[in-house]
Amino acid sequence: MSDIALPRRPTWLAGRATGPRLARHTLTLIALAVLLLPLADLSVVTRDPWTELGRMLQGLAWPDFAGVESPFHALGLTVSVALWGTLAGVVLGFPLALLFARSRLVRAGCAFVRAIHELFWALLFLQVFGLSALTALAALAIPYAGIFAKVFAEILEQTPRAPADALPPGVGRLSRFLYAELPLAWTQLAAYTRYRFECGLRASVLLGFVGLPTLGFQLETAFREGRYPEAGALLWCFYLLIATLPWWSHRRLVPLLLVGGVFLLGPWPAVDGGLLWRFVSQDLWPAPLLASDWAGLVDWFASIPKLGPAIGNTLLLALLGTVGALLVAMALWPLASRHFGHPATRLAGRGLLVLLRSTPELMLAFVFLLLLGPSLLPAWLALALHNGALIAFLAARHADGLEPGMPGLPASGRLAYELLPRVYPSLLALLYYRAEVILRETAILGMLGVATLGYYIDENFQYLMFDTAAFLLLVTAGLNIAVDALSRRLRPREVPLEDPCLR
Secondary structure (H helix, E strand, C coil): CCCCCCCCCCCHHHHCCHHHHHHHHHHHHHHHHHHHHHCCCCCHHHHHHHHHHHHHHHHCCCCHHHCCCHHHHHHHHHHHHHHHHHHHHHHHHHHHHHHHHHHHHHHHHHHHHCCHHHHHHHHHHHHHHEEEEEEEEHHHHHHHHHHHHHHHHHHHHHHCCCCHHCCCCCCCHHHHHHHHHHHHHHHHHHHHHHHHHHHHHHHHHHHHHHHHCCCHHHHHHHHCCCCHHHHHHHHHHHHHHHCCCCHHHCCHHHHHHHHHHHHHHHCCCCCHHHHHEEEEEECCCCCCCCCCHHHHHHHHHHHHCCCCHHHHHHHHHHHHHHHHHHHHHHHHHHHHHCCCCCCCHHHHHHHHHHHHCCCHHHHHHHHHHHCCCHHHHHHHHHHHHHHHHHHHHHHHHHHHHHCCCCCCCCHHHHHHHHHHHHHHHHHHHHHHHHHHHHHHHHHHHHHHHHCCHHHHHHHEEEEEEEHHHHHHHHHHHHHHHHHHHHHHHHHCCCCCCCCCHCC
């Protein structure tokens, strides 16, 4: 009996080495996205998106600063919310970081609070504290506490143990931490706090989409009413705020910013303890559960509409956003690297990456929604462009630290044979780190009308159905925790990200 030749997998995909394994990961991810692409609603339902895009670009090119009402107050409030929210997150998260490695309960609690997006926390606290600074600060402080606890714990865990081991045997644990561990980790702790503050600025802008009077409130109003010159002026104010961050956020100015922020955040609302307790103990829980009516609880679960399609759209959009971010990062990172082009093209490439990564996904999706109409397409573009630009920026920074071994190669050969094989493992690791963030952003894009879980969460809050909204928040948190665990499992172990800001 003659042997039958069976098709063999290409040799460059075989084996357990890093290269073939990452190639299999990438091709599987792309193939899965292509296979599921027909299930996504990517239709364009507006008649003339190019004309509207031209009006937007014209407003960005010729902004109307005179037409903006109280821009400095909105900017000051945005900075104050971000600064005090980040500080509260540090105060709450640092003690948890010291217990993070030893307590499974602390790790689970931190995973839960950081799995829910800041805007969802804002919707929750809005029911108790109203449109006040307390709502904004709590919406930032609680998820940031979970994030700080996780990242600070990782930084402290990576601190060299030799200085602590060299101390005399009788030195207490607190003294060891203060004199031998904390000084070594201080630079990384401070660097991540600065990075999280920059994230807090973007989150503070987004809080305007739920009615809080930050810069995002004026931006949404101007875009929705078609006042694009005013929207362009507000966007330039925001970009200028981000671009000048290293100067006005110097550590010597932080105390002045904190004191000034106290006056901008007021007046503080009067908190009704009875109302707060009723909201926490009754409104957030299904009535059949509180009454131990198990048959009624089954009926309550059955009354939750379209849970399956909402979860499916959320996961599908997250997958498409992740693959889109990978493709955008692969296309854009050479534009900002010193190994390609000339100074003018590199400056333009870096400017494009800064523009895309500084603009929050929700804001990008809102603009694309005005252009293309309600479908998954605006959300997909927003997720891919923002996260892809962020990964491309970090990949270009990594590539700039490398020296090619074959200087005679043309640019295409230098990219294919020299730099891409060395940059790609860290690029893919960054993508897996961002996967959980992409899922969090996918959920909140439902607030713009995209049929993800966030759409139903926002709808139930509007109709004061707090128990259903709280249940959907739990579902969202569970999905984020599962995706985070999967991404940690798939992330290349050979390329640990030493920079804490990359986490």
